[in-house]
Amino acid sequence: MGKIVELDKRGRLLLPAEKRNKIGSKRFLLRESKGKLELEPLPNAEEIRGKYKGLVDKDLDELEEDQEEFVRQGER
Structure with a gap:
């Protein structure tokens, strides 16, 4: 069943x-x-790092940047 949620004054969605x-x-x-x-x-x-431990030699900032780039590419 769904739940009604609202946006705050700044347009942010409030999740229960x-x-x-x-x-x-x-x-x-x-x-x-x-x-x-x-x-x-x-x-x-x-x-992600834990799942691919030993295969990924990037730090967390690089992984997050890669994830954001992946999402951006999917929007094209």
Whole structure:
């Protein structure tokens, strides 16, 4: 079942704590399609680094930059 949420005065979407905690992500991919918005949770850089430990020799800042670039390319 859905839940009604609101934007604050600065246009930020306020997510209920129980949903934020359940999803456990602080970064999302935002998509717009047919007048609807969709949020897809993104793994944080620590999770990515742990998953590919030994294969990835980048620091967390570089991983986050790569992730942001990947998302930007998907918007094209």
